[in-house]
Amino acid sequence: xxxxxxxxILSFLRSSVNAASMVVSGVGLVVLLGWVLNISILKSMIPxxxxxxxxxxxxxxxxGVSLWLLQHEASQPGKKRMGQILAGLVVIIGLxxxxxxxxxxxxxxxxxxxxxxxxAPNAFPGRMSYITAICFIFSGFALVLIDTRxxxxxxxxxxxxxxxSAVGYLFDYQLLYQLGGYNTPxxxxxxxxxILALALFIARQSHGMIKMMMSDLIGSRTVRLxxxxxxxxxxxxGWLVQQGERFGFFNSYNESAILVVLLIFIYSxxxxxxxxxxxxAEAKVIRLSRLYATLSQVNQTIVRSRNRDELYQTICDVVxxxxxxxxxxxxLLDEQTGDVKPVxxxxxxxxxxxxxxxxxxxxxxxDELIATAIRTSKVVTSDNIQTDxxxxxxxxxxxxxxxxxxxxxxxxxxxxxxxxxxxxxxxAGLFKDTEEIxxxxxxxxxxxxxxxxxxxxxxxxxMSAIVESSNDAIIAKxxxxxxxxxxxxxxNIFGYKADEMLGQPVLRLIPPKRVRExxxxxxxxxxxxxxxxxxxxxxxxxxxxxxxxLTISPIRNANGNIIGASKIVHDITERKQAEAEIQKLNSxxxxxxxxxxxxxxxxxxxxxxxxxxxxHDLRAPLRGIDGWSLALLEDYGAQLDEQAHQYLDRVRSExxxxxxxxxxxxxxxxxxxxxxxxxxxDLSALTQAIVARLQESEPQRQxxxxxxxxxxxxxxxxxxxVVLTNLLSxxxxxxxxxxxxxxxxxxxxxxxxxxxxxxxNGAGFDMAFAKKLFSPFQRMHKASEFPGTGVGLxxxxxxxxxxxxxVWAESALNAGATFYFTLEANK
Amino acid sequence: MTPKxxxxxxxxxxxxxxxxxxxxxxxxxxxxxxxxxxxEALDYLFGAGQYAGxxxxxxxxxxxxxxxxxxxxxxxxxxQVRADPRTHRLPIVILTTSSEEQDMAQSYDLGxxxxxxxxVDFTQFANAVEHLGxxxxxxxxxxPS
Numbered sequence: 001x002x003x004x005x006x007x008x009i010l011s012f013l014r015s016s017v018n019a020a021s022m023v024v025s026g027v028g029l030v031v032l033l034g035w036v037l038n039i040s041i042l043k044s045m046i047p048x049x050x051x052x053x054x055x056x057x058x059x060x061x062x063x064g065v066s067l068w069l070l071q072h073e074a075s076q077p078g079k080k081r082m083g084q085i086l087a088g089l090v091v092i093i094g095l096x097x098x099x100x101x102x103x104x105x106x107x108x109x110x111x112x113x114x115x116x117x118x119x120a121p122n123a124f125p126g127r128m129s130y131i132t133a134i135c136f137i138f139s140g141f142a143l144v145l146i147d148t149r150x151x152x153x154x155x156x157x158x159x160x161x162x163x164x165s166a167v168g169y170l171f172d173y174q175l176l177y178q179l180g181g182y183n184t185p186x187x188x189x190x191x192x193x194x195i196l197a198l199a200l201f202i203a204r205q206s207h208g209m210i211k212m213m214m215s216d217l218i219g220s221r222t223v224r225l226x227x228x229x230x231x232x233x234x235x236x237x238g239w240l241v242q243q244g245e246r247f248g249f250f251n252s253y254n255e256s257a258i259l260v261v262l263l264i265f266i267y268s269x270x271x272x273x274x275x276x277x278x279x280x281a282e283a284k285v286i287r288l289s290r291l292y293a294t295l296s297q298v299n300q301t302i303v304r305s306r307n308r309d310e311l312y313q314t315i316c317d318v319v320x321x322x323x324x325x326x327x328x329x330x331x332l333l334d335e336q337t338g339d340v341k342p343v344x345x346x347x348x349x350x351x352x353x354x355x356x357x358x359x360x361x362x363x364x365x366x367d368e369l370i371a372t373a374i375r376t377s378k379v380v381t382s383d384n385i386q387t388d389x390x391x392x393x394x395x396x397x398x399x400x401x402x403x404x405x406x407x408x409x410x411x412x413x414x415x416x417x418x419x420x421x422x423x424x425x426x427x428a429g430l431f432k433d434t435e436e437i438x439x440x441x442x443x444x445x446x447x448x449x450x451x452x453x454x455x456x457x458x459x460x461x462x463m464s465a466i467v468e469s470s471n472d473a474i475i476a477k478x479x480x481x482x483x484x485x486x487x488x489x490x491x492n493i494f495g496y497k498a499d500e501m502l503g504q505p506v507l508r509l510i511p512p513k514r515v516r517e518x519x520x521x522x523x524x525x526x527x528x529x530x531x532x533x534x535x536x537x538x539x540x541x542x543x544x545x546x547x548x549x550l551t552i553s554p555i556r557n558a559n560g561n562i563i564g565a566s567k568i569v570h571d572i573t574e575r576k577q578a579e580a581e582i583q584k585l586n587s588x589x590x591x592x593x594x595x596x597x598x599x600x601x602x603x604x605x606x607x608x609x610x611x612x613x614x615x616h617d618l619r620a621p622l623r624g625i626d627g628w629s630l631a632l633l634e635d636y637g638a639q640l641d642e643q644a645h646q647y648l649d650r651v652r653s654e655x656x657x658x659x660x661x662x663x664x665x666x667x668x669x670x671x672x673x674x675x676x677x678x679x680x681x682d683l684s685a686l687t688q689a690i691v692a693r694l695q696e697s698e699p700q701r702q703x704x705x706x707x708x709x710x711x712x713x714x715x716x717x718x719x720x721x722v723v724l725t726n727l728l729s730x731x732x733x734x735x736x737x738x739x740x741x742x743x744x745x746x747x748x749x750x751x752x753x754x755x756x757x758x759x760x761n762g763a764g765f766d767m768a769f770a771k772k773l774f775s776p777f778q779r780m781h782k783a784s785e786f787p788g789t790g791v792g793l794x795x796x797x798x799x800x801x802x803x804x805x806x807v808w809a810e811s812a813l814n815a816g817a818t819f820y821f822t823l824e825a826n827k
Numbered sequence: 828m829t830p831k832x833x834x835x836x837x838x839x840x841x842x843x844x845x846x847x848x849x850x851x852x853x854x855x856x857x858x859x860x861x862x863x864x865x866x867e868a869l870d871y872l873f874g875a876g877q878y879a880g881x882x883x884x885x886x887x888x889x890x891x892x893x894x895x896x897x898x899x900x901x902x903x904x905x906x907q908v909r910a911d912p913r914t915h916r917l918p919i920v921i922l923t924t925s926s927e928e929q930d931m932a933q934s935y936d937l938g939x940x941x942x943x944x945x946x947v948d949f950t951q952f953a954n955a956v957e958h959l960g961x962x963x964x965x966x967x968x969x970x971p972s
């Protein structure tokens with residue numbers, strides 16, 4: 001991985017190469033222009049200085065363009081080919097010129113394009129110096145071979161030669177640039193070569209010497225800083241010393257001594273400075289290695305530990321043994337009190353210390369190191385706890401030992417900080433840099449991860465215990481309906497063992513007729529629709545069908561995608577049987593009700609037929625008895641004595657009584673059978689009407705009637721009239737022997753219920769017989785006193801009962817009677 | 828003009844006798860034809876059975892009809908009499924022991940002219956028969972034949 005600074009340097013290098021290619025070809029072009037237009041200033045750049053030869057300028061243009069074309073390693077092949085051809089031309093021109101020097105040939109390359117008139121004829125006019133030629137040959141090769149390692153050696157050679165000339169000019173020392181005594185490279189040729197060669201040297205950063213210089217390692221960095229500084233300094237010092245000599249400050253004898261002293265003076269601190277930097281870097285590497293080793297050991301611990309106590313102990317152990325720390329301890333947060341209590345330690349048994357010393361809730365301890373780490377859930381470090389104010393209550397304890405650096409690493413369980421690992425070392429400033437802090441953070445994350453995964457493992461074990469012990473079958477399947485999990489209950493319910501079902505289609509459990517259900521269920525699951533309490537039928541291994549209730553939910557993977565379904569199968573065979581049983585009982589019951597109803601209807605019909613007979617057939621003989629008795633009296637009355645007359649009268653009156661009895665009985669039976677038509681009945685008005693009728697039928701009686709107004713009830717008007725008529729005419733009858741008869745109708749409240757009453761001041765009856773009162777044919781009085789059939793009150797009771805009410809009486813002999821009745825069922 | 832016939836449809840001999848006695852006591856001298864069941868009454872009216880060949884144009888002035896009868900009951904007799912154009916205007920008085928509302932309603936629905944419940948007391952019965960004869964045979968205008 002390349003660091004950011006490295007990338008910046010690289011892009012600077014690339015643009016420099018680009019710029020250099022333009023400068024080189026630009027210089028060449030300017031000089032060419034000078035030759036073509038014959039402007040001397042353009043040829044020499046400085047007035048009266050030596051001119052750059054035409055061929056030199058041409059080669060610079062070629063080389064510059066070639067460099068521009070070749071500057072990117074990944075250029076198109078055509079572009080590269082062109083660049084290499086141009087470079088080849090440069091090599092050829094260089095070689096031709098050099099061979100002119102070596103073999104004394106006259107190849108007339110020198111004046112091929114323009115004639116150089118200014119140079120002395122003995123000095124081969126127009127010909128470049130042989131150093132220049134060598135430089136061009138080297139540059140050309142460097143360009144042609146630019147993608148190979150050897151390119152940089154050629155360019156290094158050019159750098160050396162151009163530097164030689166340049167330094168020669170700088171120091172005004174001709175030996176250096178007039179090497180060989182022939183034509184010399186001009187100063188601007190030397191400078192242009194330097195630029196070109198430097199550009200070639202750095203053009204390919206991925207290999208060769210430049211690669212070494214470009215790396216992020218400490219050696220490369222040192223080279224990058226030291227090399228330019230050294231070159232610049234030496235040249236500067238040399239030039240200064242030479243200038244000093246020129247102005248007579250010192251002569252050539254002490255010149256070397258001064259230079260040596262200056263070099264020692266300047267280089268000693270420089271070397272010290274760089275050595276120190278290298279030391280620091282190495283120390284950091286060692287520190288980080290130590291932390292890495294610790295982290296790696298802690299990670300192994302995490303993988304191996306089965307429970308938290310073991311984890312904490314092993315962490316403390318490896319931190320001290322492998323990490324070289326003096327002390328390591330794990331503290332756990334007590335959520336209630338806010339105390340952080342050490343549970344495990346290595347290096348010093350601090351679990352015995354008074355650890356109310358750390359508390360995340362106490363205001364005065366809020367800046368405390370470890371409390372802060374837990375509260376903020378961030379790594380907190382101290383370079384020197386001997387002088388760190390944040391150590392607070394632990395200061396006394398730590399002072400006794402040579403502890404310096406401290407790091408408090410909080411860890412979490414399910415996102416909640418539950419404790420802290422503290423690392424303590426004897427060295428100061430151990431956790432200074434971001435790299436170290438990052439490693440500590442990583443350790444905290446790893447320990448948190450260990451907690452989470454232990455917890456998850458525990459949950460998994462717990463879950464699987466539930467699944468194993470469930471009475472319901474718990475089955476998992478993928479989206480193709482293939483079984484992926486099968487618990488013991490599934491084996492019990494379906495009869496298949498796990499190895500018979502895993503990997504098999506769940507369709508095996510579905511009766512052929514219900515195969516479409518599975519598609520429906522899978523579609524629901526794919527749409528994230530759970531299926532709940534779906535009652536259906538499944539088939540066992542032995543082919544028997546079972547009733548089941550299914551609850552099916554989607555299973556998701558870590559990305560939240562639905563990958564299958566979990567299915568809980570509840571065997572509801574017993575319940576279904578019970579339901580069937582209930583249904584059968586119900587239908588039996590219904591059948592019985594129907595039968596009973598039919599029987600009842602038949603009985604009713606019989607009763608009706610019976611009543612009809614009674615009304616029709618029983619009355620006919622009575623009429624016969626009466627009629628013929630009368631015929632006897634009429635036709636043979638003269639022959640009968642007084643006694644016979646009396647007997648016949650008795651026969652007739654008994655016949656009459658029997659007729660009445662039959663009529664009353666018929667009414668009673670008719671009331672039982674009549675349909676009820678309930679409406680709101682105005683009882684007060686009804687009573688008034690009955691009273692009026694009674695007064696009419698016995699106008700000679702003096703009776704005081706009291707009728708309470710505005711009384712109404714919900715019931716059958718016709719039947720209620722029968723009730724009131726019976727009660728009122730009874731009252732009338734039983735007051736017949738009282739001179740001041742009083743009869744009252746009203747309403748009263750009894751036991752929170754509305755009751756109507758009819759009260760008289762007549763004969764009354766003995767309460768001992770009150771129960772018999774409402775049975776048919778039961779009479780309380782002699783017929784000679786008060787005639788009657790004993791059916792009236794039975795009729796009253798039957799009507800009141802049909803209204804859901806009750807009827808009762810209160811009385812005493814000769815003290816009147818009160819008849820109460822209610823019309824609604826008791827609440 | 829010969830006094831018109833009264834057709835008494837009644838199966839109880841005692842009641843027949845009492846009716847005859849009551850009519851006699853009321854001086855109603857019309858000829859009394861007794862049919863002892865419904866079928867016999869219909870035969871008489873339509874000239875069938877034992878009355879085959881009878882001149883059916885000679886209609887009774889009044890039919891006293893009991894409801895509970897052997898073979899064909901009174902309501903059926905009433906229905907058939909009212910259904911036949913020859914007899915459908917005949918005055919029919921239901922004379923019965925039944926006091927069932929249902930009988931009464933059905934009788935009127937089928938076109939009975941009157942409904943009399945025979946009282947147990949003969950004196951009352953005789954009174955009723957006397958009023959009947961007086962009303963239907965004397966006061967009431969006969970329907971056109």
